[in-house]
Amino acid sequence: MEAMLLNFLLMLFMLSIPVESQLSASFYALSCPAVEDIVRSTVESHFDNDPTIAPGLLRLHFHDCFVQGCDGSILISEASAERTALPNTGLRGFEVIDDAKQQLESMCPGVVSCADIIALAARDAVDLSGGPSWGVPLGRRDGRVSSSSDTKSLPSPLEPVSIQRQKFAAKGLDDHDLVTLVGAHTIGRTDCRFFQYRLYNFTPTGSSDPSMDESFLAQLQTLCPKDGNGLNKVPLDKDTPTRFDVSFFKNIRDGNGVLESDQRLWGDDATRSIVQNYAGNFRGLLGLRFNFEFPKAMIKMSTIEVKTGSNGEIRRVCSKFN
Template identity: 45%
Template sequence: MVLHFILLLITTYFLGLSRSQLQVGFYDTTCPNAEAIVAGVVRDAAASDPNTAPVLLRLHFHDCFVEGCEGSILIDNGLETDERRAFGHQGVGGFEIIERAKSQLEAECPGTVSCADIVALAARDAVVVAKGPFYDVETGRRDGVVSNITLADGMPDVGESVLSLKDKFFQKGLNEKDLVLLSAAHTIGTAACFFMGQRLYTFPAEGGSDPSINPVLLPELKSTCPQNGDVNARLPIDRGSAETFDAQILQNIRSGFAVLQSDASLYQDEATRSVVDSYFVPFGPSFEADFGSSMVRMGRIGALTGTQGTIRRTCAAAFK
């Protein structure tokens, strides 16, 4: 407990340093069209591929949870040791969209807007195109240059217990409320059957299916993901509302209709369960406003600012 408290103090200190230098409208003078350019690229991408929004939202999360929000997940040295090839980053994409936005920004404001900031802005714009809330994004991040697959070993995983997830979020300076809200990003997008096998057929201590799965949902999941079936087949994560950013994912968690084990586990812990329930009481908090706040807090994790890091000219290249 003492160690956790010390870790929290250290994390809070560094988050405070980042927060003091990150600010909304950082590029208002140096590249006034920066946010509009990123938003335009995201809208164009989403118009041709409906999977754009969840992909970009997930990219921001995966970037921030490894060494902080500094764009290292974008680096591609063509090596098996590159961070982006980590097991925990399976299925992460959107790299070409970030590179497209970077190219346009370099044409307008050379060497000014970091790849890390593009990822953060693109995630917000992805939420908006999915009919979710607009929230102000703090900018001023600079890019890291280190890409190492081993640094991603601590990524949160869909098969982890809620206690493990809480601990990983705590180490990043985030709390139970942030865990619930950032997990609620699963309101859009799909998951591969690869991540469902254990929950459906070999759940620990049960020898069968996870008993927390609603009996109505279980045959639906098994139909899409039969045992020994195609592990690459995909299913909506938010049953009944997979293409719209809303609080339906939390209602699904409450009623046993959570598709992912990590989402279901949020209702098996007193602290996270109370957060989930708080969004369904009269005059309760705003899910949309709170989600935006949690995204902003996540966006401060390990941010490089001031003279730290660099501004990469090409997001896939560490030193260009």
């Protein structure tokens, strides 16, 4: 019943998406009707081998969309392409996209863009992790530019909310989208090096970040020793790191955020009330809230600066321009 209601509300939302994006869920209905099945089964088989691929694919979509729009520019494997830039270290899931593309090329050559495959794979990754599903508007074309120097638009975990806000606003996303999308950190992990300074060297006197819960701080200090190389992996959601749920928001509320950028969402009046809303409303009908809002925000993100019509190209191999 709840799922039906959610689907109905999402359908209503899809109908209200501006046509300016020129994307449509049925874009490949005639040219490659099996596209969604192929991407789904590919993501599923990789996920069965390694469920941690799900957060990898979700993050890949975000990093694709924030640089040059959602156009597969993140996939290009060349010296000085986007993929080689510092904020993109640790990105995962490229092989899943390549695998799906290879199958699609043998079935409907030259038809399905790599950018669309990423968007579908991210949706399937969330679904497989126990999160919501949604209809992905399709018809993006692949970009012809990919440069590491364009990646300044990606947010850094060290930035305050004011900068996160600016970077999201530059992509047409508001505070509500920001908090909702960062909720993606309900799955996945981070290297110690992205937050280790919070444990040992946050204040000028060399102590830890006072906004951290004390017992959580001790746990993180064990996982990320002071003299370690910073490459140990820590879950972004300490309670249910492989399940797509609202415990990430409860962690933020309780001082258990891992990245500084996540924890700061509790320190800003506007973002705090959104975090509080998700953290407090898990049970009952209101509990559908995050599951309803996340797809809307993802659809918005997945239409950032998309190329359609005669712009861009349909790559034959996702890691290379044609």
